[in-house]
Amino acid sequence: MQTTSSKPFSYETLPSAGVVAYFSMEIAINPAMPTYSGGLGVLAGDTMRSAADVGVPLVAFTLLHRKGYFQQHLDSKGVQSEDVQPWNPSDFCVEEPARVTVTVEDRIVTVRAWRYELVGRYGHVLPIYLLDTDLDGNSGWDRGLTDHLYGGDTNYRLQQEIVLGMGGARMANALGHRVNVYHMNEGHAALLTLALLESQLAGGPLGEATETDIEQVRQKCVFTTHTPVPAGHDRFSTEQTIRILGGDRTARLEKLGCFRDGMLNMTLLALRFSRYANGVTMQHAKVTRGMFPEFAIDSITNGVHAPTWISEPIQQLLDANFSSWRRDSLYLRNAIDLSEKDILAAHARAKRELLAEVAARTGLVLNPKVLTLGFARRVATYKRATLLFTDPERLAEIAAAAGGLQIIYAGKAHPQDEPGKALIQQVYEDAARFSNGVLRIVYLENYGWDLGALMTAGVDVWVNTPRRPYEASGTSGMKAAMNGVPSLSILDGWWIEGCIEGYTGWAIEDGANDAEEANSLYKKLETAVVPLYLEAPEKWARLMRNTLAFNGSYFNTNRMVKQYTRNAYYPVKLIERAKVEEEVFAD
Numbered sequence: 001m002q003t004t005s006s007k008p009f010s011y012e013t014l015p016s017a018g019v020v021a022y023f024s025m026e027i028a029i030n031p032a033m034p035t036y037s038g039g040l041g042v043l044a045g046d047t048m049r050s051a052a053d054v055g056v057p058l059v060a061f062t063l064l065h066r067k068g069y070f071q072q073h074l075d076s077k078g079v080q081s082e083d084v085q086p087w088n089p090s091d092f093c094v095e096e097p098a099r100v101t102v103t104v105e106d107r108i109v110t111v112r113a114w115r116y117e118l119v120g121r122y123g124h125v126l127p128i129y130l131l132d133t134d135l136d137g138n139s140g141w142d143r144g145l146t147d148h149l150y151g152g153d154t155n156y157r158l159q160q161e162i163v164l165g166m167g168g169a170r171m172a173n174a175l176g177h178r179v180n181v182y183h184m185n186e187g188h189a190a191l192l193t194l195a196l197l198e199s200q201l202a203g204g205p206l207g208e209a210t211e212t213d214i215e216q217v218r219q220k221c222v223f224t225t226h227t228p229v230p231a232g233h234d235r236f237s238t239e240q241t242i243r244i245l246g247g248d249r250t251a252r253l254e255k256l257g258c259f260r261d262g263m264l265n266m267t268l269l270a271l272r273f274s275r276y277a278n279g280v281t282m283q284h285a286k287v288t289r290g291m292f293p294e295f296a297i298d299s300i301t302n303g304v305h306a307p308t309w310i311s312e313p314i315q316q317l318l319d320a321n322f323s324s325w326r327r328d329s330l331y332l333r334n335a336i337d338l339s340e341k342d343i344l345a346a347h348a349r350a351k352r353e354l355l356a357e358v359a360a361r362t363g364l365v366l367n368p369k370v371l372t373l374g375f376a377r378r379v380a381t382y383k384r385a386t387l388l389f390t391d392p393e394r395l396a397e398i399a400a401a402a403g404g405l406q407i408i409y410a411g412k413a414h415p416q417d418e419p420g421k422a423l424i425q426q427v428y429e430d431a432a433r434f435s436n437g438v439l440r441i442v443y444l445e446n447y448g449w450d451l452g453a454l455m456t457a458g459v460d461v462w463v464n465t466p467r468r469p470y471e472a473s474g475t476s477g478m479k480a481a482m483n484g485v486p487s488l489s490i491l492d493g494w495w496i497e498g499c500i501e502g503y504t505g506w507a508i509e510d511g512a513n514d515a516e517e518a519n520s521l522y523k524k525l526e527t528a529v530v531p532l533y534l535e536a537p538e539k540w541a542r543l544m545r546n547t548l549a550f551n552g553s554y555f556n557t558n559r560m561v562k563q564y565t566r567n568a569y570y571p572v573k574l575i576e577r578a579k580v581e582e583e584v585f586a587d
Contacts, residue, residue: 018057020183021058021059023062024185024186025150026065026149027041027045027048030092031449033087033116035062035065035068035149037069037149038377038412042449047564049308050556053120054124059177061113061128061131062129062130063146063160064146067084067148068086068087070412071083072446074428076428077429078429079421089114096115099112099135102167103246104145105243111170112131113130115127115130131164131171133145154236161234165184165195169182181222182220186224187234187269189270190266190270190273191245193221193274196220196221197213197217197273200213201213218275220275223274224279224280225270225278226280226472228284228291228469230291235260235266238264253269268292277298278300281497283493284299284472285298301497302555303329303556303558305556306325306326306329306482309453309482309483310457310552314347314350314548329559330558331553332482332549333549335484335545335552340537340538343541343548344544351459352458353457354408355368357451358444361445370403370405372408372459372460374455374459375410376408376411376455377474379411380417383467384467387521389434391519394522395434395439398525403534404440407440407441411424412446456483457479461488461529462480462485463488463489464477464488464489464490466492470492471492477489477494478551481548481555482552484545484552486506487506488508488521491508504543505547
């Protein structure tokens, strides 16, 4: 990977007196802490783990989510219900003495932070601060602002984003961190730019901000957007913004062009105040440039944290052959030299572990010798969980020809997403109608970190069927690749970069409608996947080796964090500028 300068990059050149402050509404920190909902949070957690491993000077800010996202329950017909996930932050974190305040609807809200220390492979400690408003002196409503991840209505969301963005920026200062770079992971944190602008003005009126003041803020900020789905970009009405954020701030944001179609657009706000912005795959960056053509949008393709997502059997196999993969994920390239027998045996162990979990949860005993497909992700209509059932008779024929077919589903629908909930029920109905001796379908409830690790390691093929171009990335397929599990997927998101047809998996060809794409899916199963699985185990093992070697060695957060550091945080010209500022600061 090249920087914009011919000078070599090394972490020793980074400014020692400052840090990168990373802001994300959700971060998957620890499996026992329900501080995430899905891909965005898991990606943020993997980013932190790799940043700690390679020693990037970084601190992170998120909300506490005292009552979690939600515990999913599914009845016999697939009807979803939700329970809270309360947890005790003092079991994992240390409360900081610092306090800051933010203004919400003309109320002063006090914010504290809990510190979680994430320790990297070589001992580097990366602090993650979880912001909390459950304090004496705050109103009952305000005490609950950091209770629920993605809970409540848009009023609640905007109030939370004030706490995250403005409260987090002030907390970083109160904790004594000298921040060189503020990284907004999605638009949820975009209001930190307003806090920085107000700090730049030293309490003066926002209306007096000059272009120089704005540029000072811009030079400190970078932004990553994660969704090409229009509804995924937070927007708030003018009335909401005036009422919750304040009239002066709203007027300033309007003047700065942060409103679109009469709504405050948080993605637009983040883009206007960032010197660098990126999408999370090449395809996603292209789509985002079409949505916001006035901005330069780079691409840094997502990854996953290899030691977190590679199953224990595969880890043992890798360690026996080349332990260097733990230090640098690029060494996963050496998996190309693993023996066919060993990789099949390691995968068989991971598969047995998954099927044991299925039996424990559902009572259904699946056959470890039968081809098993996995489909698990946040349940949204564009992800088309039921595309596999477009032609159930043909699917049953494929199952019969394969000597059996097993499909394992999992995923949560947002509590307010009725179409998503209906999709789960549809999968249940299809499973009951078409599941028989040769075709067995099961839906596992409460998809999360632990189940995700079991599924991505234990299935034989990972299936992904989003409607193009709405899949920004698709990190679950990367986790599968880390375990040598090939994908059968629509060419969207990461799979455009990761698919080598027949070598790392298979592409579902684009069609004019769902039926045409389902036909391509069935054809790939019939002509490529099933014959290879049944008739050529050695070739299947080589496919797994290819998948791990080619995709595992690239689609990892070890590589991704280095790209962010070199291209977003500290391109050489900014390192040189920061070094000068550091010397002045020291004087």
